[in-house]
Amino acid sequence: MSFALSEIGLNPSEIGQEMYRLISELYPICRSITGEGVRQTLRLVQRHIPLTIHEIPSGTKVFDWTVPKEWNIRDAYIGNARGERIVDFNKSNLHVVGYSVPVKKKVSLQELKEHLFTLPDCPDWIPYRTSYYKESWGFCLSHRQWSNLREEEYEVCIESSLEDGHLTYGELYLQGETTDEVLISCHTCHPSLCNDNLSGIALATFLAKILSPVRRRYSYRFLFIPGTIGSITWLCLNEAKVGQIKHGFVVTGVGDPGKSVYKKSRRGDAEIDKAFAHVLKDAGGDCEVIDFFPYGYDERQYCSPGFNLPVGCLMRTPHGRYPEYHTSADNLEFVQTPYLADSFAKALSVLHVIENNKTYRNLNPKCEPQLGRRGLYEMIGGQQEAKSREMAMLWVLNLADGSHTLLDIADRSGIYFHPRYRPPAGGTRTLNGLRPIAGSVVQPHG
Numbered sequence: 001m002s003f004a005l006s007e008i009g010l011n012p013s014e015i016g017q018e019m020y021r022l023i024s025e026l027y028p029i030c031r032s033i034t035g036e037g038v039r040q041t042l043r044l045v046q047r048h049i050p051l052t053i054h055e056i057p058s059g060t061k062v063f064d065w066t067v068p069k070e071w072n073i074r075d076a077y078i079g080n081a082r083g084e085r086i087v088d089f090n091k092s093n094l095h096v097v098g099y100s101v102p103v104k105k106k107v108s109l110q111e112l113k114e115h116l117f118t119l120p121d122c123p124d125w126i127p128y129r130t131s132y133y134k135e136s137w138g139f140c141l142s143h144r145q146w147s148n149l150r151e152e153e154y155e156v157c158i159e160s161s162l163e164d165g166h167l168t169y170g171e172l173y174l175q176g177e178t179t180d181e182v183l184i185s186c187h188t189c190h191p192s193l194c195n196d197n198l199s200g201i202a203l204a205t206f207l208a209k210i211l212s213p214v215r216r217r218y219s220y221r222f223l224f225i226p227g228t229i230g231s232i233t234w235l236c237l238n239e240a241k242v243g244q245i246k247h248g249f250v251v252t253g254v255g256d257p258g259k260s261v262y263k264k265s266r267r268g269d270a271e272i273d274k275a276f277a278h279v280l281k282d283a284g285g286d287c288e289v290i291d292f293f294p295y296g297y298d299e300r301q302y303c304s305p306g307f308n309l310p311v312g313c314l315m316r317t318p319h320g321r322y323p324e325y326h327t328s329a330d331n332l333e334f335v336q337t338p339y340l341a342d343s344f345a346k347a348l349s350v351l352h353v354i355e356n357n358k359t360y361r362n363l364n365p366k367c368e369p370q371l372g373r374r375g376l377y378e379m380i381g382g383q384q385e386a387k388s389r390e391m392a393m394l395w396v397l398n399l400a401d402g403s404h405t406l407l408d409i410a411d412r413s414g415i416y417f418h419p420r421y422r423p424p425a426g427g428t429r430t431l432n433g434l435r436p437i438a439g440s441v442v443q444p445h446g
């Protein structure tokens with residue numbers, strides 16, 4: 001038996017609060033795909049888990065890509081003719097287009113507007129824009145502010161640096177009983193955006209923290225990486241380890257009020273895909289499992305055809321399908337504790353399933369074994385709980401033929417595999433709640 005939720009002593013609401021606290025600490029930091037903001041972020045995560053921080057030099061070739069120059073920023077503003085800062089990086093780090101090259105000059109309104117980005121449909125929000133792979137500069141501001149700009153001379157100043165440096169990422173490896181691995185990956189490259197990036201960081205951090213002390217069948221690898229270039233870099237530099245990854249998921253956007261969504265791996269029938277489908281179905285409410293498509297987060301790289309890893313993506317509302325996405329409205333009000341806690345509990349339930357999912361072979365397959373003789377069959381009828389337990393045994397005995405996993409049996413029988421994060425109502429049983437059957441009628445297979 002590997003870890004069980006009951007042993008972990010999970011309290012979802014406490015976990016949700018801790019996740020929210022970490023998000024609040026990380027929120028003000030100006031992150032990008034490289035730079036001090038990422039290092040600061042990883043150092044804060046290190047207060048919870050012993051992350052190893054890796055530094056990969058700019059210019060390193062990683063498959064078809066090159067690790068970019070390192071970007072850092074100290075200050076930025078747009079000043080009006082009276083010398084007042086009308087757009088100020090210190091008020092929101094979203095005001096500067098990520099990876100803007102340094103600039104300090106006077107510009108006309110017309111020239112200024114060529115470098116400004118707004119959201120006319122949401123006139124009070126600041127958009128989030130980047131220009132990683134094309135050297136340019138720009139500012140983002142609310143459309144309301146943009147509308148008030150008058151014909152005058154402006155001063156634009158971006159005190160940034162774009163120089164050879166490093167791409168920084170964090171990694172935590174937890175050795176399990178086997179070297180087979182579960183990969184959990186999140187992105188660390190967005191500035192003050194809560195759902196998109198910080199919620200995933202928080203979920204991964206607390207999963208790692210909770211899994212660290214418990215007995216685990218699998219080894220776990222947690223990656224805290226910049227989106228796209230981070231996973232490409234890790235895959236390129238660690239190609240020899242990739243074969244160990246038996247299950248995995250990317251975690252992103254898990255704190256918004258939308259329903260839980262799991263995007264399947266490219267394979268579509270991996271054990272992780274089945275485990276998420278099982279847990280989300282059981283969780284009830286509005287949950288959705290969607291097919292893989294080659295866009296989104298780092299699952300695109302893990303599921304590129306040369307790797308084709310069993311790695312899906314856990315989220316709530318998919319990116320781009322909520323108006324707050326990539327705007328200043330993806331803030332500390334948008335992400336909420338109960339949704340963080342709910343996403344966390346679902347992720348942990350899935351890990352519980354894959355930790356405990358095994359294939360058994362019934363060594364007494366010719367007709368049913370006589371359960372009553374072994375004290376396993378209810379003598380007096382009518383007890384609902386005993387009935388459910390017997391049904392679970394009958395399903396296991398029938399389908400434990402060496403080709404069905406416990407998860408397959410749970411799915412087919414409609415019996416819950418995993419303990420839920422809330423105690424189940426009524427007399428339902430989990431397969432996990434079964435005791436080993438007397439006389440070794442079944443034994444582990446493979």
Ligand SMILES: [Zn+2]
Nearest residue numbers: 190196319326
């Ligand atoms: Zn994003």
